[in-house]
Amino acid sequence: MGLQIGGVEKPVYMKTYHWANMNKWRIASRKYSFKRRQQILEKFGGKCNKCGFSDVRALQLDHVNGGGTKESCAIYRTGVQRRALENPSEYQLLCANCNIVKRYENNEHRKRLQMEV
Numbered sequence: 001m002g003l004q005i006g007g008v009e010k011p012v013y014m015k016t017y018h019w020a021n022m023n024k025w026r027i028a029s030r031k032y033s034f035k036r037r038q039q040i041l042e043k044f045g046g047k048c049n050k051c052g053f054s055d056v057r058a059l060q061l062d063h064v065n066g067g068g069t070k071e072s073c074a075i076y077r078t079g080v081q082r083r084a085l086e087n088p089s090e091y092q093l094l095c096a097n098c099n100i101v102k103r104y105e106n107n108e109h110r111k112r113l114q115m116e117v
């Protein structure tokens with residue numbers, strides 16, 4: 001019986017330990033990315049560059065010189081944040097709406113160019 005309890009307790013303990021660590025890591029990385037995010041928001045004015053929309057939940061980093069869908073990335077992606085902080089002149093904050101509109105316009109523009117050629 002003692003063994004059984006030990007056998008039951010061990011995995012539970014390990015699970016708890018694992019989860020505690022996971023949560024610690026998760027909270028730490030969330031805190032870190034939150035800090036980064038705040039840094040980005042401050043650097044880029046905290047609102048949409050086109051319409052001034054300031055709800056950070058819908059703000060995204062956008063590559064100013066375009067490059068299509070690949071360049072419009074969610075603000076919480078570490079790689080994009082780092083690049084944006086290193087080359088602030090190449091990025092701007094856009095809200096999700098303006099981002100989609102820009103993407104659409106870019107695609108339309110490209111289509112039109114292709115048609116002209």
Ligand SMILES: [Zn+2]
Nearest residue numbers: 048051095098
């Ligand atoms: Zn906007």
